[in-house]
Amino acid sequence: MREECTECGGKGYEVISTEKCSECKGTGKSKSVNLMSLSQKDVGSFLKDGSVCPKCGGSGEVEVRRSCEKCNGTGAFYKCDVCGKPIDGPINGKEACSTCGKVDIVHVLDDSCNQDELEVGKLYQAKVNNIANFGVFVDMNSNLRGLIHSSNLSTPLEPGDQVVVEVKEVRRDGKMDLIPRHVKEFNIVEVEKSIPIRKSTELDKFIGKLIKVEGEVIQVKQTGGPTIFTISDEEGLISCAAFERAGERAYPEIDADMIVTATGEVTARADRLQVEVKSMKRLSGAKEAAVKKRIDEILDKRAEPAEIEFLVESEILEKLRPAMRQVAREIRKAIMKSKPILLRHHADADGMTAAVAIERAILPMITEINGADAEYHYYKRAPSKAPFYEMPDVTKDISYALEDAARHGQKLPLVVMVDNGSTEEDVPSMRQAQVYGIDMVVVDHHHPDEIVDQYLLGHVNPAHVGGDFGMTAGMLATEVARMINPDVTEEIKHLPAIAAVGDRSEAEEAEVYKQMVSDKYSLQDLKDIALALDFEAYWLKFSSGKGIVDDIMDLGDKSRHKKIVKLLCEQANSMIDEQLTACMPNVKSQDLPNGAVLNVLDVENFAHKFTFPAPGKTSGEVHDRMCQKLEGKPVVTIGYGPDFAVIRSKGVLMNIPQMVRELHEEIVGGGVNGGGHLVVGSIKFVEGKRTDVLSKLVEKVGSVGVE
Known part of the structure; x- marks a missing residue:
């Protein structure tokens, strides 16, 4: 396998410096010229611009070069096709090391390959396509078909059979003569077309041309025709269309999240570019890791957040x-x-x-x-x-x-x-x-x-x-x-x-x-928007409410925003008033040892169910009313049902998550869990332990400090 030297870019030398051309003394003009040897076009150019120095090409400078030490001036390295070990060059016509070269090498052609990748005398894997009176046609890939003449067949072959063939001749008309070879022990070497890798941002420059891309498969979508693979490289997305048969999944072994290489022709489809895939392979090992690392490094840089000043000092x-x-x-x-x-x-x-x-x-x-x-x-x-x-x-x-x-x-x-x-x-x-x-x-x-x-x-x-x-x-x-x-x-x-x-x-x-x-937005405006959101969230249930939520938040039509917020607040306040009219007479209050006032409400029996406001919101509204009534005092409100309790507080130094953990440990069989903020939260428990849980909860609330 011949690989271009990365140090010198395949030139075989490095440029150390430049110096004045000794031939033209830095003028870039030739000292003399034979007019009789010039064409009519060259004469016109000479009369207009003068002659160009053949040594420096008219630049007046020449490069001072040094042979590349890495590749010893060859511009390339050779690696064993089988094991990848560095070698000096082909050995006995095989690009293999002395060890691997002792075993026959059979080449498998990628679908991107054409006759340019074939070499007379080498062995290739082929598949029998059909039988004729004069021989057997075999496919070496989807693009290359050759003939094994009947005179070279010693054993019969059937369509679908795998066979190893030697390329005997490639004619000018493109037809190939192949000879079957029986090899007992051999190494497989995959051959791909040598094409530069192109980035997603370069595709518009290569319409109608064969290219290779590398990247991560983002999506695989099967259409009624081709399979569409969306591949992400470090610069963007590439749409690749692979066709097996109408509606049939191409490359079923390739799926999302895999690192692949794909070869194909760039085509223009409406307003977008697409790669018509000839070959696609999953990368593995070091190649996969290298491509993934390259993509991740670039994406990490592009994904860096903006440097912003916060809207407030904090x-x-x-x-x-x-x-x-x-x-x-x-x-x-x-x-x-x-x-x-x-x-x-x-x-x-x-x-x-x-x-x-x-x-x-x-x-x-x-x-x-x-x-x-x-x-x-x-x-x-x-x-x-x-x-x-x-x-x-x-x-x-x-x-x-x-x-x-x-x-x-x-x-x-x-x-x-x-x-x-x-x-x-x-x-x-x-x-x-x-x-x-x-x-x-x-x-x-x-x-x-x-x-x-x-x-x-x-x-x-x-x-x-x-x-x-x-x-x-x-x-x-x-x-x-x-x-x-x-x-x-x-x-x-x-x-x-x-x-x-x-x-x-x-x-x-x-x-x-x-x-x-x-x-x-006045403070009342903000309160109205918040209430409208809470009200609408209750009715939306598990729906996002996109559209109406945007209008409530004033992210759409201004006139509609004001109308919907006003309407929703009217409806919400009406239902809150109705709920509190039923609830407030049933609120029970008591003084706790720490000086806080505890208010409790059985929302299961003394509040409307299955409507707005829900138990949590109802408990919050009751708490607000009691805070107004008991202004200046620390207040705790508990709204409870058969197997839950909602806690709201003001001026009481509670830690509800800690209380929940303690209750879970202390009340065996209570099934206590829950949490929330330090002073606002909810607790769940099994119904049969409600009295124990609530009694213990009140005891803990009464033992904490107050402001």
Whole structure:
């Protein structure tokens, strides 16, 4: 195997310096010329420009060269075709080392090869195509067919038989004479056409020409005609069409995520370029590793997030910058590799603003890379009713992802979780996703558990750097979105203010975010938008609500935004008033040992069910009313049902995740789990242990400090 020397580029020498041409003394003109030897064209050129020095070609300088030490001036290296060991050159007509050369070498021609790759006297593998009276026609690949004359046949052959042949002659008309050879022991050497590798950005220069590309298979799609392979190299995507038979899968051994090399002709199809595949192979070993490394290194550079100034000054944000950049980098890299994005978020105002901020950042990039309708194939947003990744959520996500992989040949998605994903409750779902190789990143502000980090590529949580839940997911995700795509800043900069109001954040950053957009949105405007989002989330259930959610967030028609927010707030407030009219007379209050006032409500028996507001929202509204009534006092409100309790507090220094862990250990058979923020959360338990759990919970609430 002859390989061009990489040191000298195949020239066999290195240029040390340049010096003045000794022939023309640096003028570039010839001293004398024989006019009788010049053609009419050359005479015209001579009269116009003068003669050119033959030694320097008219430059006036000549190169001072040194023979390349690496290849000893040959410009190339030879390697054994069988074992790859360096050799000085062909031995006995074989490009093999002394050891491998003792065994016959049979060449297998790639489908990209034509007669240029054939050599008389060498052995090739062939397959019998059909039988004629005068001999047997055999195929050496899909392009080359030759004849074994009947006079050279000693044993009968049948169509489909494999046979080793020696090329006896290649005629001018392209016909080949072949001789069958019986070889007992031989080494197989695959032969590919020697073609330079081209990048995706170069295809327009080679329309109608044969090229070779290398890269990672992103998608395999079977049409009624050819099989379409989408290959990603370090600069973009390449559409490759391979045809076996109409509707039949070409190269079934090649699938998404594999590193391949493909040879074919570049053609123009409507407004895009396509490679009509003649040969495609999966790379393995060192070649696979080298191509993957090259692609990953370039993608890593291109995926680097933008250097931005945060919208607000914040010590917490600055400390989180590395983690935020990591999440932004993973999202950008997934988009560039045409990996679908599944955006999971808690179904409330904070979760929705967080998700939509990232959605607005990534959709233009997905469309740019994968085409106009890419949003429907490479992106999905789905709300989660609970503030963690529930088993029904992950089951649906895995099922849909596997269906898309089987039907459309897509990669499995990157799951981006916002306003959930930080707690131990997420772990069972994360473990299921990990089995299928589904990657995840998280942007959340619920109190984190260290155990989740082993399942994540990136994790943003203010508690990691000394912050708390006051830095909401909507604030964090908006800044991450700006790192992904700074162009969306003006479009989404009001979303943190909505998130702050929706999650009742008292952080300093929340006030700054609200002041930043106060010229366009009053505090009441922000409250109305947050309420409208919560109200609509209840009715949307598991639907993303794209379109109507955009209108509520003022990301669409301005007039429609005002009308829909006003209408939804009227409906929401009416239903809240109706619910509280039924609830408030049934709230029971008591003073706790620590001075806090505890309010409890049985939402199962004293609240409307299966309507807005849900038990969590109902408990929150009751808590707000009681805080107004007991202004200045620490207040805790518990709304409970048969097997759950919702906790809201003000001025009480609780740690709900810790309480949940303690209750789980202390109440045997209680099945206690849950969590949330430090002072706002929910607990689940088995119905038969409700009295024990609630009694113990109240005891713990009464023992903590108050502000």
